[in-house]
Amino acid sequence: MSILPQVIFLLVFAVAGYILFKRISFLRRNIFLGKRETRNDLPDQRWKTMLLVAFGQQKMFKKLTPAILHLMIYVAFVIINLEVLEFVIDGIFGTHRVFAPFLGSAYGVAMNIFEFLAIAVLVSCVAFLIRRNVTKVERFTKPELNGWPAMDANLILVIEIILMFAILTMNATDQILASRGIPHYTLLNGLFFSSFLQPIFQGMSDGSLVFIERFAWWFHIVGILAFAVYVTYSKHLHIFLAFPNTWYSNLKPKGEMINMPEVTNEVNMMLGIASETNQEPPTEIGRFGAKDINDLSWVNIMNAYSCTECGRCTAECPANITGKKLSPRKIMMDVRDRAEEVGKSMDSGGPGLADGKSLLGDYISKEEINACTSCNACVEACPINIDPLSIILQMRRYVSMEESAAPAQWNSMFQNMETAFSPWKFPPSDRFNWAEKVKNEEIKEN
Amino acid sequence: MAEMASSGQTPEILFWVGCAGSFDERYKAVTQAFVKILNKVGVSFAVLGPEEACTGDPARRAGNEFLFQMQAVSNIQVMNAYEVKKVVTACPHCFNTIKNEYPALGGNYEVIHHSQFLQQLINEGKIVLQGGGEFKGKKITFHDSCYLGRANEVYEAPRDVIRALDVELVEMKRCKTKGLCCGAGGAQMFKEPEPGKKDINVERAEEALATGATTIAVGCPFCLTMMSDGVKNKEKENDVKVYDLAEMLAKDMGI
Incomplete structure (x- = not known):
């Protein structure tokens, strides 16, 4: 048998790996354009928060319908990735269903579970498409989603549907071939869901079936690799970043605003108070508050890349509900878009941060940040503990202290x-x- | 406070009155009601009077960190000089600021909101209620203040106080963690809202009125103003009253 497929597979795999590596480095660098901030205290509580909120989807369950639909996709994503491991081994070594002999009848059971999950994903994705485009759930109709963000969301859903169809098609044709005793194909003890697709393929010749089976296999694995790359360009990054994002959650009371020690020094000097925190004036006087992404904390920028634009924050925002321009989701999208812009400029030898633009002014207006009541509804609503309020308050500090333009x-x-x-x-x-x-x-x- | 200190007395608590509690015509009644309860129960307390300054909360939320810290550091100097250990306040903004933000500036106190303090007094049997008085059996809804609720996760203390009045506590659609802001937080109290299709307090008042409650209970001076204005906007001020928790208890106690 020709080793050409294996070579092609390795090449595709390597190219996807390379692109992913470059893209992840880019994202990492962009996130660390933000100011350093250490959030490693209370590790027990951090692990617990991550387990409950990200792994356990705790905050999604405030609304049952989307929570269940989302849970099905999430569980399927985690478990079907086990099958992807088999795909990769098969691809590299030219084997077929390499795990089947080791697992015996358990393999068939596992495949049936995967098929069930594939159906669950199909159902959920269709339901999500309906919620976005037909019943138009209000939080999906806000102006910040016009254009690419709405397209991005629909694309992801459609891609997932196609990928699931590829799995089912592959299994259906695979089992017909196995039942015909074609070498290389393993007969499993009945695959429930894909058997419904078998009548479509039953009349085809062995050759066409092998072609369709192989095509579906390749389509699925290349599709998954392409999807992995696509995710890093899209709002869908939350599938990975939700985990660090919740680990680095703000564990303090939500009402507490972070202190500015550089101001404390000046206040103490003005009031003639000697304090142990009195330090030498810093050599480079930083900006008070935030005008651009590099004034924010790296956690704020990670928050922005983690945001999947679900809009639960905006749906709870009293300012947005009453028709003001402020939308916490837009704040997060703006931070991410600005970080992308700066990052791309830096990589192409451009001016980067010094491009004459800034987050405040070119992306976010004063009207937006002034409308915030600091009520923390957005922070509470976010299923992965993103904190738009922190960004708004840092920008208010800039406007008030650097521009005196409150x-x-x-x-x-x-x-x-x-x-x-x-x-x-x-x-x-x-x-x-x-x-x-x-x-x-x-x-x-x- | 100065009087007590000069005569060598150490009060059990410092009652932080706050600016609204000192100056707001309507809200002064809440300060008075709370003080009457403290006097009746015999709690040893003091107030700073003219030595109290704004905690700086609205300045900080409006972005003016210098001004906030000037206020905060001065207040901390005063409180530390009196060796204050425990602070009770009726204002969730003062509560949040002194409790969560003063420690970073050297002010470490046990800070409790008056709803928590009143709940304790009821639990300890120090406040003996007369069975609800004019509120008995009436529908009452509680409006969660952001700086008490989400900001500091105090949801039950104010509700326990209301339940002690033998009333029917009804919840608004958005309550507790999902409670809708009255519109005054984040220094909004001190400026006109941005252009929009509605004022936040009207939206919230509509929700409160939809419960059919005849009293809207609050635990915050800003919420009191905003909800009262919202009810007035809906021309329901004759049917539906907005009261602070302390006022409701004082009425029941006949003081």
């Missing part, structure tokens, strides 16, 4: 606080006036 009413509030120590303009000496009424009542009673 909304006029906020500037008045700042002034009141500076002069009267309250956001409202009342004399500080009146702070205790409320007590008069209580005192008078007590006097009356006595």
Whole structure:
């Protein structure tokens, strides 16, 4: 038998591996354009969060229908990848169903389970296509999804459907060939789901069946490799990044804003307080807050690459619900798109971050960040613990401290606080006036 | 506080009144109600009075970290000088800031929200309720404040306080972790909203009114203002009242 298929397989495999390696390095570099931040504390809690939220899909189950549909695809993805391992070994060594002799009848059972999962994926993907394009679930109709993001989502679903059909076609033809006693093909003890496809192929010659079986095999494995590469260009990266993303979750109370020690130093100096945190002024004064992606933490950028644009955040956002421009999902998409733009520019010898553009201004407007009530609904809603609020608040810091361009009413509030120590303009000496009424009542009673 | 300190007394708690509690015409009634409960129960407490300054929360959320830290560091200096150990406040924003954000600046206190404190007093039998009074058997809904709920995961304490009043607690469609903001957080209280099709407090008031509750209970000064305005916008202010938890308890206790 010719070893040509094996050589071709190895070549395809190597090319896909190379592209993936390049792409993953690119993503990694882009993520680390963000500021360093160490989040390695409480490892037990981090593993637990990852197991529950990413592996266990805990937060998906706030809504049952999409949770079950998504779970079927997820379980199928994890388990069918075991079969891909067999595909790869078969491809390299020119074998066919290499695991079958070792597993005996268990192999047939496993194949039936895989077929069931393939059907489950088919059903889920069709349901998802309907939700997106026919019943138009509201969170899929927001303007930030127009164009490529909507196409990306539909493409992924269609590709998955085609890949599942390839598996079923391969099994159907494979078993007809085996039942005809063609060498190389192993007769399994009945494959339930693909047997429904067999009538289509029953009348065909051995030669056409071998061709279809091989075509389906190649289509499936090349399809999976192509899909793996495609994922790194798409919103679908969450299938991998959900895991580190949840591991690096913010474990502090959601209401806590991260302190800026560089400001503390100046405040202490202004108030004449000596403190152990007083340091030498840094040689290079950084920016206060965030204007561009390199001002954000690397966790923020990883968040952006992990986002699969499901829009649960936006559906819960009080600003978005009431028609404001802010959409937490768009914030995440903008961070990712800007990181991609900067990364590509850097790799092609371009100006990178110094291209005259920035995240705030060219991607995200002040109107958007000003509309946020910091209510944490988006953070709570995200099935993989993405934190859009952190990004919004860092940008507000930039606008307020570097540009002094906060909304006029906020500037008045700042002034009141500076002069009267309250956001409202009342004399500080009146702070205790409320007590008069209580005192008078007590006097009356006595 | 200054008086107690100068006479050598150490109060059990510092009641952090907050700016709304000190200056907001409507919300001063909540401060007064809470203080009357504390007096009735005989809790040893103090307030900072003119020595209290804004925690800096709205400045920080609006991006002005300098101003926030100026406020925070000054407040911490005052509280540390009085050796404050335990702080109770009725404002979830003050609660969140002092509890979660002051430690990084050297202010370490046990901080509890008044809903938690009132719940403790009820559980300990120190607050003896008269069976609900004017609220008895009435439908009451509780509006979760973001900075109490999602921000700090306090969901049950305020509900326990309401249940103690022998009322029918009804939940809004979006409640607890999914509770909808009143629209005032993140320094929105201090500016007009961005252009949109609706104000957030109106959206929330509609949801509260849909429960058929005659009282909307809140545990936050900003929520009190926003929900009251929302109810007014729907012209229901004569049928549906918005009260803070402390006011409801004080009414029941007849004080």
